[in-house]
Amino acid sequence: MTEMSGADMVVQALVDLGVDTVFGYPGGAVLPIYDALFNHPTIKHILVRHEQAATHAAEGYARSTGKPGVVLVTSGPGATNAVTGITDALLDSIPMVVLTGQVPTTLIGTDAFQECDTVGITRHCTKHNYLVMDPDRLGPIMHEAFHIATHGRPGPVVIDIPKNVQVATGTYSVPEFIQHNSYRPQVEPDADAIAEAIDMIAAAERPVFYTGGGVINAGPDASAALRQLVSLTGAPITSTLMGLGAFPSDDPKWLGMLGMHGTYEANMAMNRADLIIAVGARFDDRVTGRLDAFAPEAKKIHIDIDRSSINKIVPVDLAIVGDAGRALDALIATWSDKGHKARDLGEWWRRVDGWRATRCLDFPEKKEPGADIMPQRAVKALFEATRGRDPIITTEVGQHQMWAAQHFGFSAPNRWLTSGGLGTMGYGFPAAVGAQIANPGRLVICIAGEASLQMNIQEMGTVSQYRLPVKIFILNNEWMGMVRQWQELTYESRYSNSYSDSLPDFVKLAEAYGWTGLRIDTLGELEDGIATMIETPGPVIVDCRVAKLANCFPMIPSGAAHTDMILQPNDIVGTMDDEAKALV
């Protein structure tokens, strides 16, 4: 119990909570907190160039470490600029605490300078939010906010702090033990449900694991448990975009990602399975395709820490509410206790291998050195060149993101940082900044599209300021490729506003910020270009020119079933009915 100013309490709480990094941007309503942070011995403040980037950097920090990301912004525009990243963190279950300045309590509601209703605006894009009206409440609220952000299904929490609350003094207290009076998520899975799940898995003839970001959020031990359970049962496994890395991509049981741009084998296995074991995944529309045709023959077990994810989209046969890691541990223990042996899934695997034989990720390409680079080839080359370096990969949103998900292999969690739920263009570069800050010695590469990158390209200054060796690898096709792809599929190739006109010279831009800029134009230059990027110290932009009109396949068009995949460009019919057009 110590008397201090609200601003000092905020900083003291951050220290007590073990925070080492804050991403932020100063402004009038947070100046007291910035003053308390001045020359702070343990908390490093990273000055971004736009508040949205602070939130994505915090997400990158959180996703690559498992620790909550922390953001500090001012009132009004500072807070509203942060909203996109807050919403992104909500949809991808990223633990984050955002501190926003607010006008003094005496001016709230008067349309004061840089006033906005931050708690109102963020009410539905946060897991929880607070407006602190009394400095004595700051200590408990800071600690409770971190507890809520990191417990149960992780998510963003906003604490809005009026300027006079930062200046006023009060008593700072640290709660010894946080037992929230209403928020008590169920972490331990129900033992009877676990036993029932094991009986279902042991009896299944065509089981498949379908895992998601919940396994990553449950920590590296959960990924290890997942590998053990898959090995015990002998079943094939697929994952959502958010779950990549929980299971090694070079394991023969790995089917690749499922869903709209997933592999043929993953989607066919889901469609023909007699049992789906969903772990920390939420049956997103990108995953299920047409709902009435989704996994028609399968019984479904759904393990999720959020009860509201269960039966939200797909009705399941057995629900297990709890932490993915605890549930996987319990499944392994019960499997052994019951003395189960992996049953002969030979017939099932023969069918899976039959689907694999379509080689759905193959793509047409010319092999001569002067040929255009296919974007898939660029991702594969990047993967090959960084094998053994354990890189952290971030992406923007669009075709390049899907190609990265398809062609870059991951063997461990927390290496793949992408915006899944919200699909935020502009996520990848600042996320790479956050990941690089959290992992100073690591190779961090942002695989970007030339359009997405421009949404937060101002962060080049941040990278220069903190001398971060971030690499940006642009798959530059001069198009908002995914928009163009949908216009080809749905609107008879009327390319309404999807051309990336007036692009900057990315090499000169790099030089302007003191980075190294490289350009790769042909297939013959690809490997050397990537090697140069990796070997060059400091930040590098690679402007990798790729085949302009390549599209991302395989693809389940919106409103179609898993069995209706478009495998190759010439499968496209060109028009869609209104029902399909209305889907996103």
Added chain:
Amino acid sequence: MKITTEAGERHVLAITVDNEAGVLAKITGLFTARGYNIESLTVADITADHALSRITIVTSGPPPIIDQIIAQLDRLVPVHKVVDLTDAGEAHVEREIALVKVAGTGDKRIEALRMADVFRAKVVDTTLTSFIFEITGTSDKVDRFIALMRECGLVEVGRTGVVAIARGPEAL
């Protein structure tokens, strides 16, 4: 293309929440954001220390949506408990109060008073040309009374919305 909506069934939910600023906005916002219906909503502080409020929401939707509504409410940080009184084992009691103003003279005025008596509505205010009736009951009963008053010079209605509580000795 036509946009269709599914028919639903009526459910009464009782919710206890922290009595804090913004909680009601959070709950009503959840309903609008996710496209759920609110037929009526009542809220008041129910504990001696003013720490808890009880919200009664009448909603409608197909059973999976009702299940989602409960799950979505339950995961909000300030929500303590959500009970679907319509689904709870024992029956529940529902009440609503309406204040009904009727203006008129002569036979209509006499008829209004006679029917109010049948419905056990109380007269809480009167002038030479008007009555205000207070009626308590289920929403159905209140609906029926108001429908009859339309024929007798109804000019204004105020309703509280439903409060409900489960039968039997147990608390929520």
